[in-house]
Amino acid sequence: MKKRFAASAMILAMSAATVLSPLTTFAEAEEQELNIAIFQGGYGDAYWNQMVELFEASHEGVKVNMTISPTIGDIIRPQIVAGNAPDFICLNDGGEDGVILSLIKEHALLNLDDVFDGENYAGTGTLRDDITDGILSSTKCAPYGDDEIYLAPFNSGPQGLIYNKTFFDENNLEVPKTWDEFFTLGDTLKDIDGRALFTYQGIYPGYMEEMLWPAIANECGEEALTKIANYEEGSFNNEGVLKALTHIKEIAEKGYLLEGTVGMNHTESQTEMMLGKAAFITNGTWMENEMQDAPREEGFEFAMAPIPTENADDVHYVFDSCEQFSIPAAAKNPELAKEFLRFLYSDESVSAFAEASGALYATKSAREVAKDKLSTAIYNMYGIYEEANASSLIMSFAAVPADCKINPKDEIFNPITSVMNDEMTVEEWAQNVEAAFAQVRADMEAAN
Structure with a gap:
């Protein structure tokens, strides 16, 4: 039946210097904490542990507190109700826990248009232009039908x-x-x-x-x-x-x-x-x-x-299928959460995720960025996005x-x-x- 690839034990070795944002550094900022909540599925936790380490190393003064669990929705629900929402969430709107759907219904997610209209992590263009065509306008990312983005795409599965x-x-x-x-x-x-x-x-x-x-x-x-x-x-x-x-x-x-x-x-x-x-x-x-x-x-x-x-x-x-990131409107450190989101779309993050999972981020360049981490079959199949006039389609x-x-x-x-x-x-x-x-x-x- 339909399934995802299991995470491999192999993790890309990268130095913190390779992921320093040319646009934003937190070296001179006061110490900040970022609380992130991650759904742990078939990809395991190795990729996320690596991203936390790299983000802290490349953003001086930042401490990331990660909670990662297969039942993350049940863990953060009472926190959200109590007014202690995490700053960043990796959890799908289709989860049985219903947490993200509730946040959508209550208009309790942060608008992310400024993130995608702003520069990407490498400073080479807008982040919006980096994302696979068709995804940001789908209800997976723009749940109110007005093209305003409240959920960011994680990986895609053509x-x-x-x-x-x-x-x-x-x-x-x-x-x-x-x-x-x-x-x-x-x-x-x-x-x-x-x-x-x-x-x-x-x-x-x-x-x-x-x-x-x-x-x-x-x-x-x-x-x-x-x-x-x-x-x-x-x-x-x-x-x-x-x-x-x-x-x-x-x-x-x-x-x-x-x-x-x-x-x-x-x-x-x-x-x-x-x-x-x-x-x-x-x-x-x-x-x-x-x-x-x-x-x-x-x-x-x-x-x-x-x-x-x-x-x-x-x-x-x-x-297409698409997992999602989001930032609660009640996040205590939304700007740092946005920086973390931008960081996740960096080439280094995309490559590390491909090596750990055999899957790709929903970005136009992911297939080539991570080519040496993919099997020939996966590389070939993700080439579907490069067909003339191809556009991602999500039905929910x-x-x-x-x-x-x-x-x-x-x-x-x-x-x-x-x-x-x-x-x-x-x-x-x-x-x-x-x-x-x-x-x-x-x-x-x-x-x-």
């Missing part, structure tokens, strides 16, 4: 069409940019070796969000996803969405889906793809680690492509009431099996989702 770069290179195949090119390639593949065009993790159809959301954004614009995420009437049953759903159905309808796909689990379909039974599969960068012991065709090399679009010069949306549903029996994602993705088996039309698919959204709206109204 998801798209995984393919075997070696096979494409050896057969002089171009990665398709449009739906027409995609289906034409399906015919070409039949002549080369008979492999199918596409497969997916059949009994786990939620993986198809990596195709569906970019396809809808291409047909309707990103604003359409905001409407869907908020269960607006008509948001899932309109001309643009139906066109995107039709492209998905056409994969099976026109004979391009690997036989047996709908009955496979994630490892089975991924293995079939790696053995050369299908050219593409929807997935993310974690697939390399997840399938490290799986059999594969000779010379297999991971690469990732965006979902096809109607026109070659359209925006090519890359479905509004929370449903606690007693609501509707799971929006299940209502959207579970029907894919019936659609691929020609047991349901795309119109029925859309109508069923609209009915589920109507129930969610009713439950939300009743809860208020």
Whole structure:
């Protein structure tokens, strides 16, 4: 299933001198303390321990007090209520503890526009220009829909069409940019070796969000996803969405889906793809680690492509995941917290994180900055952001009431099996989702 890379024991050795900000030093300032709260997930704590050490060494008079835990939300919640909020938080808005969502709802996070409109840590331009396109304007960073930034992006995880770069290179195949090119390639593949065009993790159809959301954004614009995420009437049953759903159905309808796909689990379909039974599969960068012991065709090399679009010069949306940093509005040392945030986007920090985790910060230069710390597969897959007109796309549903029996994602993705088996039309698919959204709206109204 979907997972992140475990942190390695290897940590980059760096001197404090290499991370001194050319813009800001605290050498002559009074002694200051920075209290940071860090969620400890699969990446471990080695990277964060190193960042604390380097930040203190490069900012004379600064003492960083770090609390790091897998249950950091439960630890800081009573502190926030008591008026002792940390200065800096690394915790996602999707955490089960609900701490960040509560801070968003209460407008209790510091506006970070000045950080991103200011110079980056190296003093070579604005920090905003360093961030991967599309992320800062998403609800992950601008939660109120007004493009004002209250959460900063940490790492990003692109998801798209995984393919075997070696096979494409050896057969002089171009990665398709449009739906027409995609289906034409399906015919070409039949002549080369008979492999199918596409497969997916059949009994786990939620993986198809990596195709569906970019396809809808291409047909309707990103604003359409905001409407869907908020269960607006008509948001899932309109001309643009139906066109995107039709492209998905056409994969099976026109004979391009690997036989047996709908009955496979994630490892089975991924293995079939790696053995050369299908050219593409929807997935993310974690697939390399997840399938490290799986059999594969000779010379297999991971690469990732965006979902096809109607026109070659359209925006090519890359479905993305993004963890977050934030600074509470009640932070006692907000300016030092902002300096720490800028520091985390430095090349040295980005490189150290890549070595410790195998993942990358959500910056445009991260792939090249950390190239020598990444496997060939991860380097190739993160290259998806460098495709022409590529833009990050993040989809996050509004929370449903606690007693609501509707799971929006299940209502959207579970029907894919019936659609691929020609047991349901795309119109029925859309109508069923609209009915589920109507129930969610009713439950939300009743809860208020």
